[in-house]
Amino acid sequence: MVWEVLNVIGTIAFALSGVLVAMEERYDLMGVYILGFITAFGGGAVRNLLIGVPVSELWEQGTLFTVAFVVMTLAFVFPRIVRWTLLRRGVFFDAIGLGAFSVQGALYAYSMGHPLSACIAAAALTGTGGGMIRDMLAGRKPLFLQKEIYIAWTLIPGITVGLGWLTGPIEVLFIVAAVVSLRLCSVYYKWKLPNRAV
Template identity: 35%
Template sequence: MLEQFVYFSDLLGCIVFAISGVLVAGRLKMDPFGVVVLASVTAIGGGTIRDMVIGATPVFWIHDTTYLYVIFATAVISMISARKAHHLPSFLLPLLDAFGLALFTVIGAEKALSYELPAVVAVVMGVTTGVAGGMIRDLLAGQIPLVLQKEIYATASILGGLLYTGSIALGVNASWALGIAMIGTLSLRLAALKWHLSLPVFNLRR
């Protein structure tokens, strides 16, 4: 039951991040190929890096090509829907990003623990899964990635990884641990967006 929940949550995370990639591509007026590329790297970039690092090869989307079909279908449907919508609310991309971050963080941490890796490594893999795809998307789009700015983004992912690994260490049921970590990540990220919370900026200027 848990494995099915994680699997479908992973697919949902791919859909959410793929949509965020489409929206960024749309703002930059990319052609359909560019849209699909940006949607793909956003959706599977972090998970690909995670699997390569922990030795889970072939990586998940090669083992299960459903991910590729889901991403392609999401990109096409999103392009059609966005054209008909004419105007997309400004909060849509950050909101989708927040949900994707929460989903991918706990899935990344869960997969690392399933390979019997230390908790600290699971936290790092959760953050990698959650933020790396968005970083690649932003770099390809010529933007400074959110994770490298003062935004509370990677911090929310770290919190989610800590909540998940800590809950598991305390003997909490895995399903509850996933829920706790996802809620924690999402709550911190949405709170940062709503109240404009941010980390201190490193500045060498006097």
């Protein structure tokens, strides 16, 4: 049940994130659908390649494709749906997708018996893969390369789930909320990781 909830939350959030970017770039309706679908399902495709799951399994998620299609259509017809984002450039929706999909990726790798390193990688790629492809197609600097902390937050679900510490339904939802909150705080308060110039 938790798996399905995370799937739906992440799909809706990333679909809306893709729609918002497409509308900011003034793409037409087809461009909105393409960017929205890529954002919602790109991370899962990259994750499946990484941990040895056939990419064709994505096509078995017919219900999620329908949900994404309906959400994107509503957002395009009623653009005010995506205007209440808390931060600029769709960061709010992207943060929700990051939290939901990074946890889902870690759970997926953990359920297949993969080691900690695979859980961490699956969390990072599932959480950021769709957004990375979206930004590249839109000609933007990917969010995970921005100054504010982004991909580093996926270490939380990667480690806690990969070690089997937090895998219960309530615990998983708590991890999602923590990743979303920390991502939004890192943008709002401009938290940054140390860097060094050469």
